[in-house]
Amino acid sequence: MASQTSFGACRARLALDIKIASCSRRRYSSNSTIVNIPRADVYRFGAATQRSTPVFRDLEWTIKANESWAVVGTGSGEKSTVFDMLMGHLRIHPAPPPPGGLYPFLSTPGTDPQKSVSIVSFAHTRAVGGAFYDYTARYGAVREEDRITLRESMFPEMVQDLKSQTRVKIEEEREVDYKLFEYLVDKMGLAHLLDLPRIALSNGQTRRARILKALLAKPRLLLLDEPLTGLDVQNRATALDVLHELHSANDPHIILGLRMHDPVPQWITHLVIVNEGIVKTGPKDSLREYQARINEQAKAARDEQLVLREQGKPLVELKNVSVTYGPRKVLKNITWTIAQGGRYHLQGSNGSGKTTLLSLLTGDHPQSYTQLGPERHLLLFGSPRSKIATPTLHQKIGVVTPELFDAFPRRAPGMTVWEVVGTGWEGGFVSKGLHGLGADTEMSGDEEVKRRAARVREVITALGPTAWDSDALVSPPASPASSPAAYPAPLDSLSASFAQQRFRDLPVGAQRMVLLMRALIAHPPVVLLDEVWSGMDGRMVRAARRYLRNGGGVKAGQAVVVITHLEDEVPWGEADGVERVRLDDGVLRSVV
Numbered sequence: 001m002a003s004q005t006s007f008g009a010c011r012a013r014l015a016l017d018i019k020i021a022s023c024s025r026r027r028y029s030s031n032s033t034i035v036n037i038p039r040a041d042v043y044r045f046g047a048a049t050q051r052s053t054p055v056f057r058d059l060e061w062t063i064k065a066n067e068s069w070a071v072v073g074t075g076s077g078e079k080s081t082v083f084d085m086l087m088g089h090l091r092i093h094p095a096p097p098p099p100g101g102l103y104p105f106l107s108t109p110g111t112d113p114q115k116s117v118s119i120v121s122f123a124h125t126r127a128v129g130g131a132f133y134d135y136t137a138r139y140g141a142v143r144e145e146d147r148i149t150l151r152e153s154m155f156p157e158m159v160q161d162l163k164s165q166t167r168v169k170i171e172e173e174r175e176v177d178y179k180l181f182e183y184l185v186d187k188m189g190l191a192h193l194l195d196l197p198r199i200a201l202s203n204g205q206t207r208r209a210r211i212l213k214a215l216l217a218k219p220r221l222l223l224l225d226e227p228l229t230g231l232d233v234q235n236r237a238t239a240l241d242v243l244h245e246l247h248s249a250n251d252p253h254i255i256l257g258l259r260m261h262d263p264v265p266q267w268i269t270h271l272v273i274v275n276e277g278i279v280k281t282g283p284k285d286s287l288r289e290y291q292a293r294i295n296e297q298a299k300a301a302r303d304e305q306l307v308l309r310e311q312g313k314p315l316v317e318l319k320n321v322s323v324t325y326g327p328r329k330v331l332k333n334i335t336w337t338i339a340q341g342g343r344y345h346l347q348g349s350n351g352s353g354k355t356t357l358l359s360l361l362t363g364d365h366p367q368s369y370t371q372l373g374p375e376r377h378l379l380l381f382g383s384p385r386s387k388i389a390t391p392t393l394h395q396k397i398g399v400v401t402p403e404l405f406d407a408f409p410r411r412a413p414g415m416t417v418w419e420v421v422g423t424g425w426e427g428g429f430v431s432k433g434l435h436g437l438g439a440d441t442e443m444s445g446d447e448e449v450k451r452r453a454a455r456v457r458e459v460i461t462a463l464g465p466t467a468w469d470s471d472a473l474v475s476p477p478a479s480p481a482s483s484p485a486a487y488p489a490p491l492d493s494l495s496a497s498f499a500q501q502r503f504r505d506l507p508v509g510a511q512r513m514v515l516l517m518r519a520l521i522a523h524p525p526v527v528l529l530d531e532v533w534s535g536m537d538g539r540m541v542r543a544a545r546r547y548l549r550n551g552g553g554v555k556a557g558q559a560v561v562v563i564t565h566l567e568d569e570v571p572w573g574e575a576d577g578v579e580r581v582r583l584d585d586g587v588l589r590s591v592v
């Protein structure tokens with residue numbers, strides 16, 4: 001039995017068993033057709049075919065079982081639309097012909113092919129119900145309702161077996177599931193995390209767990225949108241290997257979603273490139289030049305020069321700072337100074353402690369209060385955490401993190417883009433009117449109102465759709481959230497329309513952009529940008545980098561920390577004096 005044998009010894013055997021079991025389930029050859037769209041226009045449901053503009057025109061796309069496809073998009077909106085189409089959320093006209101329709105390989109009579117197709121999208125994380133939740137909960141003691149472990153959330157039936165150390169007789173199919181579970185858990189480096197509360201997992205760990213969970217549900221076709229974003233280099237390679245292995249056995253067939261500037265995995269043979277509404281499909285090599293051209297434009301932004309100021313006085317100082325959870329030390333004697341004018345790139349593998357470190361800098365972490373002593377301190381703007389009020393910290397630190405993104409309030413009717421940006425004046429989560437000054441002051445029309453209005457206009461113009469060169473991602477709101485007159489002129493019409501849109505209705509990349517605007521609006525002394533590019537397309541990343549680097553997005557004296565696994569995503573380079581630091585297993589080192 002698997003439970004009595006060393007896992008390492010039987011891993012190869014398990015892989016073989018999984019494949020054998022898979023082969024007995026899958027009844028199609030390597031030449032079977034997975035997706036079939038002979039030639040069609042694609043519409044949103046409800047759009048009249050005769051009068052409406054199709055989302056995609058003259059789309060021709062066929063996927064064979066022995067091909068490996070990636071959908072590459074310049075916008076999360078555009079790329080997601082391709083996945084929406086595959087999930088049956090768009091109307092394909094004329095409909096793909098029988099037998100099988102869109103999915104010939106799933107044409108078993110009496111079954112719904114769509115039930116065998118799953119999607120895991122990392123470009124669409126949202127808080128359940130749109131309510132704000134306390135994302136700082138993971139930093140402290142874990143509450144009862146958050147106690148559910150990764151293992152329990154994955155595979156509840158198995159937990160009892162394992163806890164009681166007895167194996168109940170399970171069906172053949174279940175046995176394969178169990179083996180698949182063990183095999184994948186090991187391959188994806190999740191084994192040591194299985195009994196941790198789910199809430200304690202880092203972002204990268206959670207991403208890998210979500211992929212694993214999707215695989216356990218055994219879809220026949222799995223769409224994975226941006227599965228690699230947020231994974232460190234090593235975990236990216238491992239995840240890709242696993243996906244390649246399963247895909248090669250067509251168990252399941254996998255279609256990847258990638259951003260335009262992401263490296264294309266070597267085993268991908270074919271691409272769908274969606275660029276400004278135009279879809280090109282074909283072998284990877286035949287589209288190489290086309291993709292390179294699009295990427296070159298993105299790279300041009302990197303060559304722009306900026307003279308960075310001399311570094312100034314310390315804003316945040318850490319000396320021998322540690323964070324422990326029981327016997328576990330996740331940050332070990334960190335000594336680091338964030339100074340005025342500094343540009344920092346913080347790197348680190350998944351689980352190395354980046355998010356924990358950030359939560360100390362923002363004062364969200366309970367242990368930010370306990371870093372006291374002659375040889376140890378955390379000073380935020382010259383004061384220990386207990387001596388600086390939380391609202392003051394919110395004002396002094398502009399933040400975009402995956403946790404903030406997920407937790408930001410989206411409950412209907414929700415704030416407009418302008419209102420969300422306006423919350424950045426105070427760093428709060430509730431709109432205090434258009435200029436963050438409360439209703440009474442709004443009426444006065446004084447200098448402060450004018451200053452704030454001008455700044456919001458500047459940021460929305462610099463980082464909004466006008467700067468992305470296209471209005472493809474932004475459609476005017478069906479019913480404007482408020483009267484356009486409420487927005488002080490002048491804003492170009494595209495920016496004005498964007499300003500009135502409901503934040504919650506925007507594609508994920510645009511939402512991240514709005515939260516970036518919010519973080520920058522008040523020119524806070526410290527700006528922390530963690531995985532801010534995730535879900536953005538190439539044009540958005542370019543616009544944001546340009547604005548940050550030399551477009552006035554941040555002033556000389558502000559300090560900016562960018563957390564990303566990819567050097568390309570940092571707006572500043574060597575020549576700008578960017579300081580690179582790296583966390584490894586809770587230890588911070590300078591990268592020379």
Ligand SMILES: Nc1ncnc2c1ncn2[C@@H]1O[C@H](COP(=O)(O)OP(=O)(O)OP(=O)(O)O)[C@@H](O)[C@H]1O
Nearest residue numbers: 138200202203204325330350351352353354355356
């Ligand atoms: N409340 C907690 N209890 C126990 N361990 C925790 C808790 N919160 C975090 N950890 C552990 O601390 C380590 C650091 O987590 P952190 O979220 O800071 O990593 P990270 O570097 O941000 O990773 P990623 O790049 O994946 O987001 C991880 O191993 C995580 O499992």
